[in-house]
Amino acid sequence: MDQRISFVTLAVADVALSEQFYCGGLGWTPQMYVEGEVLMIRVGAHVVLSLWDRAAFEAEVGPIAGGAAGASGVPPVTLAHNVRTREEVDAILRRARELGAGPVTAGQEREWGGYTGYFADPDGYRWEIAYNPGEIGDLVLP
Structure with missing residues (x-):
């Protein structure tokens, strides 16, 4: 696994409000905006800040820590490492499992x-290992 981060994903309560704040208020330029779902902003040469609807985040990653009724779960942030092939995704996930990472979820096709x-990682922070075909995926690969 190369030493780099491709995406920082934050689970947000209101994607439209995030778009107004970051783009309308701070003047940042969206790379991709799907109303009600996700806002992606290029924040470095090969790094994207992804502001993702909280419910969709929880559906894919798991319940958010400290959410309703102080439930235990994952922090509302993920770090992503993008690769060029599905096989690389599987190889890195196998290596993480060998290192004792847990939980490890197998690679799967996503609706997008x-x-x-x-x-x-040992503190529970989730790393997404991703093959992301298309313009956004190409943007984050060196």
């Missing part, structure tokens, strides 16, 4: 056309 899986 990519292929991703997750592992947790």
